[in-house]
Amino acid sequence: MLQRIVKPLLVLALVVLTQRTYATEGMWLPQLLSGLNEKEMKAMGMKINASDIYNINKGSLKDAIVSFGGFCTAEVISSQGLLLTNHHCGYDAIQKHSSVQNNLLENGFWAKTAAEELPNPGLFATFIVRIDDITKAALQDVKPGMSERERQSAIDKRLHEIRQAVKKEAWQETMVKPFFEGNQYFLFVTETYRDVRLVGAPPSSIGKFGSDTDNWVWPRHTGDFSMFRIYAGKDGKPAPYSKDNVPLQPKYFLPVSMKGVKQQDFTMVLGFPGRTTEYLPSEAVKLTVETVDASKVEMRDAALKIMDGYMRKDEQIKIQYAAKYASTANYWKKWMGEMKGVKQTNGIGKKQQYEAEYRQLLASNPLWRQKYDGVLDTLNDLYRQITPYAQTRDYYSELVKNVELFTAGDRLINFLSDVHEKGEGQYETLRKEFLESMQAFYQNYNARVDRDICASLMELYAKGVPKQFNGTEYLQIWNESNKDSRLLADKIYNLSGLTSMDKLKAFVQQPYNTVVAQMWKDPATRLVMAMRKGYVDNVSKPVTDLQNNINNLQRTYMQAQMDIMGSKKRFYPDANSTLRVTYGKVDGYNPRDAIHYDFYTYLDGVMEKYIPGDYEFNVPARLIELYKKKDYGRYGVNGRMPVCFIASNHTTGGNSGSPVLDANGRLIGLNFDRTWEGTMSDINYDPSICRNIMVDIRYVLFIVDKFAGCTRLVDEMKLVN
Incomplete structure (x- = not known):
């Protein structure tokens, strides 16, 4: 009883x-x-x-x-x-x-x-008028064995046709988004005011x-x-x-x-x-909280301390940097909480328990084994391989993002590359557009604050990025400054033509070929180009290959989870x-x-x-x-x-x-x-x-x-x- x-x-x-x-x-x-x-x-x-x-x-x-x-x-x-x-x-x-x-x-x-x-x-302000499931039409031409590029090309072609045929009012727009790692697609009809x-x-x-x-x-x-x-x-x-x-x-x-x-x-x-990324394997969660979050927190912590020091002393700087400080601090603190929360709730251990159950169910079904065997283990291995590259990627991106002079240098390089692609005859037009876009940037820029941030973050970058990822040009510049970030920062900010709007205007008022030649002499753009080259050659290319493989397997693993764990778990799409x-x-x-x-x-x-x-x-x-x-x-x-x-x-x-x-x-x-x-x-x-x-x-x-x-x-x- x-x-x-x-x-x-x-x-x-x-x-x-x-x-x-x-x-x-x-x-x-x-x-x-x-x-x-x-x-x-x-x-x-x-x-x-x-x-x-x-x-x-x-x-x-x-x-x-x-x-x-x-x-x-x-x-x-x-x-x-x-x-x-x-x-x-x-x-x-x-x-x-x-x-x-x-x-x-x-x-x-x-x-x-x-x-x-x-x-x-x-x-x-954008309203959603309606949402349509277009998965079947979007994936119509996708075949097994396609590369990521071939798959996306086939999908893009279909999406173009779908957008052309959608019923909507003349003032309305459409937006298409992938869901469940690209296993589903939805079209949104929108109105924007x-x-x-x-x-x-x-x-x-x-x-x-x-x-x-x-x-x-x-x-x-x-x-x-x-x-x-x-x-x-x-x-x-x-x-x-x-x-x-x-x-x-x-x-x-x-x-x-x-x-x-x-x-x-x-x-x-x-x-x-x-x-959100709720369906990652355990090694991806480990990468996020033990490596990536830690690197970004370290860089932002240094930048925020310097901004805060200036903002407390100077009302004008406080206004200039109010939004920048808030934006930088927001995710800095979030990443710290993320690390703490995962550790406190044994998040990685729970992911591993989930994967053990997944493997057990996978092994019990021959059809699932045939379709998904080895997917999870290979995916976890790829995340282990990408870890050192991902860490360097975040040191690099945080450096360029938080040192505004490097951001300006990055934009100048992109502007000149655009001229190179479209032809020198477009220099005047593109220069005008570039200078207009930089007005707002310099309105809230202070070279004294930025110089100190540069010195602090360059030191962290030098310590955190493995030597083999730097590139010879960057190492040469770093050695020229006796591996002293303060010495390097002082040289850059004393001599660069990018530290104010007036200097930038004078710099790009020169003929196109002169500006290109001067870029290699200006200490800011020289350093930015050296870091960019080192990153592209030694990090970006390997990361792209690894990430393409991860994306492919993550999509397969997503479908595998829904097939295998569907009776035990209800799945919702990640935020996008x-x-x-x-x-x-x-x-x-x-x-x-x-x-x-x-x-x-x-x-x-x-x-x-x-x-x-x-x-x-x-x-x-x-x-x-x-x-x-x-x-x-x-x-x-x-x-x-x-x-x-x-x-x-x-x-x-x-x-x-x-x-x-x-x-x-x-x-x-x-x-x-x-x-x-x-x-x-x-x-x-x-x-x-x-x-x-x-x-x-x-x-x-x-x-x-x-x-x-x-x-x-x-x-x-x-x-x-």
């Missing part, structure tokens, strides 16, 4: 555990929810239907979600095209409108009328509160939001900026819930996650900047032994962290005043002002600015970060510590209404109590 009772209970427990894992992991395509996820989402508490999320016949949630500039997500929250996204997503636009005399980053910005809303050239204006942003002391110290960590107290508006032509269609354009009337906008959340409440996030839905529940977590984090933070915590005058933890006087009076209006709860909360939604870069919705599809928060220990979710999702961080929508409304007094924006929204 006991066995008859216990066995069903064990089965039920396994089902519940399986559902608990499924309930948090995954970035799902919205058009497939009805078949894959709807039943589970409803069991978790969702009260709407999959057709309310994705529908091509009527307005649905997907019609309120946009790709913001191609790097973040934003959502429409009013019938007048009002957009909500993160402060850090709008940071670059806010910075471009800032000056020492009118510092919008420091003071915030609120358009009191529509006429005060500020245009942002180059910024766009290019008149996007800044409407409101809190001061950085709210929108960036905690800055880099609090970045990627919990508990968090950041009001990370900004507001924009989409403008359209008078016909409602996309149009370039014009003062005659009108606010967009969207197909759908998100209602705003004033209810808040409690533990275990259902949450859902829609957005455009950038990139396309619209996805992820869902989970509000919950705290235990990052380390004897430590538990609750799921909510309040304005009390802001005041506890407050350090007067500190660039990370300063608090505006107006916010202090409201706090002391407990003047929270309709947005507070029991005398407290909620600020942020966490849940188990699976998010990544690109989900910044994503709306967080409740069981009824109403806006309850704004996604802006992940917990530090859970940043490894890009390669190794673990429900025990992976949490996304959100600003409570009531805090957003409180700042807009009570702090900024911009009630007109709240009046536009549909608030649901």
